[in-house]
Amino acid sequence: MVKRAQTKKKASAKQARLNDDIGEETRLTMYRLQLEIRHLEQRAHDLFFQNLIKGTSHLALGQEAIASGFGAALRPNDYTFCTYRGHAHTLVRGTSMTGMLGELMGKECGMLQGKGGSMHLTDVEKGAMGSYAIIGAHLPIAAGAAWQAQYNKTGQVAVCFFGDGTTNIGAFHEALNFAAIWKLPVVFVCENNLYMEYTPISDVTAVEHPAADRASAYGLDSIIVDGNDADAVYRIAVTAFDKAREGGGPSLIEAKTYRHSGHSRADPASYRPKGELEAWLKKDPIPMYRQRLIDFGVKESIVKNIENSVIQAVDEATEAAKASPPPPVDYAFTDVWADGGSSWRN
Amino acid sequence: MAELTYREAVAEAIAQEMRRDDSVVFLGEDIAKAGGVFKSTVGLWEEFGDLRVRDTPISEQAILGAAMGAAMTGLKPIAEIMFSDFLAVCWDIVCNQIAKSRYMTGGQVDMPLVIRTANGGGARFGAQHSQSVENWAMMIPGIKVVAPSSPADVKGLLAAAIRDPDPVIFFEQKSLYATKGMVPDGEHVDEIGKAKVLRNGDDVTILALALMVPRALEAAERLQLEKGISATVVDIRSLVPLDTKTILSEVIKTGRVVTVEENPRLCGWGAEISSIIAEECFYDLDMPIVRITTPHIPLASADELEDLMIPSVSRIFDTISREVD
Amino acid sequence: MDVLMPQMGETVAEGTLTVWHKSVGDTVSSSDILFEIGTDKVEMEVPALADGVVKEICVEAGETVLVGTKLAVIEEEGIKESIEETYVENQIIDTKKSTDIIAQTNISKRDRIDRSMKLSPVVRKLLAENNLTHNDIKGTGRNGRLKRSDVLSYLEDNKSNKQYLPDTSSRVAEFNDKTIIPFNHRRKMTAEHMVRSKATSPHVLQAVEIDFSKVEKARYQLGPDWKKREGYSLTYLPFIARALCSAIKDFPKLNGHIEEEKLVVFDRVNLAVAIDLDFEGLVAPIIKDADLKGVTEIARAINELAIRARAEKLTADDYLNATYTVSNNGSFGTLITAPIINQPQVAILSTDGVSKRATVIEKDGEDLIAIRPIGILAQSFDHRAIDGSYSGAFMRRLKEILETRNWAEIVS
Secondary structure (H helix, E strand, C coil), X not given: CCCCXXXXXXXXXXXXXXXXXXXXXXXXXXXXXXXXXXHHHHHHHHHHHCCCCCCCCCCCCCCHHHHHHHHHHCCCCCEEEEECCCHHHHHCCCCCXXXXXXXXXXXXXXXXXXXXXXXXXXXXXXXXXXXXXXXXXXXXXHHHHHHHHHHHCCCCCEEEEEEHHHHHCHHHHHHHHHHHHHCCCEEEEXXXXXXXXXEEHHHHCCCCCCCHHHHHHHCCCCEEEECCCHHHHHXXXXXXXXXXXXXXXXXXXXEECCCCCCCCCCCCCCCCCCCHHHHHHCCCHHHHHHHHHHHCCCCHHHHHHHHHHHHHHHHHHHHHHHHCCCCCHHHHHCCCCCCCCCCCEC | CEEEEHXXXXXXXXXXXXXXXXXXXXEEXXXXXXXXXXXXXXXXXXXXXXXXXXXXXXXXXXXXXXXXXXXXXXXXXXXXXXXXXXXXXXXXXXXXXXXXXXXXXXXXXXXXXXXXXXXCCCCCXXXXXXCCCHHHHHXXXXXEEECCCCHHHHHHHHHHHHHCCCXXXXXXXXXXXXXXXXXXXXXXXXXXXXXXXXXXXXXXXXXXXCCHHHHHHHHHHHHHHHHCCCEEEEECCEEECECHHHHHHHHHHHCCEEEEXXXXXXCCHHHHHHHHHHHHCHHHCCCCCEEEEECCCCCCCCHHHHHHHCCCHHHHHHHHHHHCC | CEEECCCCCCCCCXXXXXXXXXXXXXXXXXXXXXXXXXXXCCEEEEECCCCEEEEEECCCCCCEEECCCEEEEEEECCCCCCCCCCCCCCCCCCHHHXXXXXXXXXXXXXXXXXXXXXXXXXXXXXXXXXXXXXXXXCCCCHHHCCCHHHHHHHHHHCHHHCCCCCCCCCCCEEECCEEECCCCHHHHHHHHHHXXXXXXCCEEEEEEEEECHHHHHHHHHHHHHHHHHHCCCCCCHHHHHHHHHHHHHHCHHHCEEEECCEEEECCCCCEEECEXXXXXXXXXXXXXXXXXXXXXXXXXXXHHHHHHHHCCCCCHHHCCCCCEEEEECHHHCCCCCCCCXXXXXXXXXXXXXXXXXXXXXXXXXXXXXXXEEEEEEEEEEECCCCCHHHHHHHHHHHHHHHHHCCHHHHCC
């Protein structure tokens, strides 16, 4: 990591910080991304209680910095794979908010035509290659996408986001070993939010750091990062991507974070010990990042502008999605096969 | 035309397609340098090299997961699952991911992949290495299911499967690997979803798949010679898509139908076809529909026990002699 | 001990014997290497596995043989050559045993239906489409089952009649001052049936005169409302049919089939009602379980059958298992008819005209002349199974029911 210059002069300090390895433009992007996620997830939370979003929804409130940090480092033609807690990772690839909210509400304008729902958000055009509801399944799949990049020498990277609970399932181990021996350009990102659904991760894992402590089993470095600091995440991402693009193989990164809401739906998460949520709320990534921007000399007005435009975008998307009708009935029978149909006989 | 073994036809089909299309790649356990435990992929690594023909660890979920990721991003992978019984180890990838991704994403995701696997019994391997599981695959919406009975069909249907933009599970029968047959020269591509009438008769229609096809044909010969019963034999070839047109017209022609299935009794592929016949050809039936299957028990390993369980030529002959008046 | 070619790999069906380490006459112990086998990938040394002397070598070095082939024979110490080795061959076991064992696992808990008694779906369809009954065709399947091929052969044999479908009018050929009307399909069927019936059964005719006063009373009282409600008139036939069923209860032998030298008597009366199709032919569909139905139900059933018959909408089920037939000529005012038995039934009843006639009645011990509605019922019976006295007693009973029952109160 690049050391921050420590000077006593305020002006030159500001100047120095602004011109560091990340740069203002990227930082503003990451701030915007975090805000978009925060507001969209909060909107999804509210719509769920208004009974406009049915089924289940897994929110990433509090974990925005990870998706944003990686999102800012990704190229448009890189691949991302995420879990059912994947609104954030899909959003940072530039997908339409209307399409996302529409999908959560089961509307025709939904990005999956109302056929996948919250747990399967996908935007292939933007490189968001799917959200996966079976724990661990997408790790080998991400490795496969990376295999394509290696085979065709495209320089693309596949990034795979998953939770701490995933590190205990078979597919995790198969995928890591596989990617390591084939030296595939895939980056595995474990978002350790301390809970595997309703159970503390420490209760069910044989090692302290569920991902980082296992890296050596696959010949990989142990990498831990503060998942609530978008800058730190960004730097780790860039390093891992460079390594992968140069043919150096996969990385396994453990990002420490915390989710503000329950596992899903209306889970009040009463299994959390008293005071834990409050302590983590003090480390909320977004106010922290806002302050950092101000410290770096970004004008308050610019920051406010971003905030207002994000809220406006989320509001507009909400209205547009609400206005969309339910999917037509014949959508149920389309797209089982490549020819668009679903017939199994003649 | 050349005489090839069933196993040679596998390698030939893959080679034909890999020569033609650079995006076709192949992965599996012991498939490259060893040429496959059944010696069905001999010569491919030598011709296409490390980049296109790759050995994997024993990691079925990774094998199929990687095949899926590659298929989603522009390659046309062929993945081998050594014994079809092992599909149970990676069934999540098959039925939850590969089968459903295109549909769930509103048509965004492509899935042009082939899973090849050695299916069925007769080799004394015991219950965990001898199952016929084509019916497992038939039940999941979103997967095409093919099971050839001859070297020519192996070559033609495997080539078609590789070219098919949809996911195909290609069930090779391990006891058929050494069998021989004539295979057309040059490029040979067949059609998935088309059954074949291999023998024409008036008294009864026999529907069979894979290993059961040559047995049905042999039984039909005996039935003609010894009982004067003339049988039509239909090789189903694809369970999905199912050639119901051909099957139903052959049933209507004779009014009597018998299925011969290697899978265990319950929910075998013949049960589904019987249900379609009962519903759509009810008024054309001169006899209740009869299914000849392996009984609903795991397969024993001892020679006599295994031969007893899997439908034999004699059992097909005896059953049809008894049922057809 | 026979030395056999071992199976070296799971998928290998044959092997090559590359080198013999021993020759005929050599003494070997079980751990001595006897020979080597190989493929391009694998080579293996194989021990003798027995103590003794090499008696015979059956396969040359360099030969490739199938797995299981006898390569050599070792005469073991202490074991004389004269003892035959019993070697259990690896063969498919007794096939009957295999089929039976498997069949047991699939046997249904219900008794297997005797299929010969049932008509399969395709046979029913073909019979209905061609206006045939299962009695018209001989079955050649197991236990005499009527097979599809039997029906198809029958139709093929009668193909020259195919052009005469029931719903086409007969072709008329003008020929000088004659008119030739060829038999259509139905005519031909009827002709065959009638000839066969007369040839089979010795017909005897017995008749009674019935005073229909009580029936007439019911008809008079209920008639108008009935007509209004049902759309057709309440005739004598339903009453006669109802009385018939009651009489049959007391004389059940008339409700049966003759099969070779047996009379099969049925519990239920499936009453066939002869229906004329506008002079184009005769059909006799049944009222199933007529004995369980009242006059009203019977009347409705007759009407429904007539409608369906004229619309050519009768099916094979409408003819199945008729047990007694009634033929109604009453509307023509005829006196008496000698009907032909509907094989394989045992009797048939004809009803003729009912008209007002002068008749003698007894009142207060005196004979008086009264005017009453009188009609003749005539039964033809098969004298093989039934005698005159049985039939006569039946007819007396039938008369009694019709003349004494208070029909006006029974029918609603």
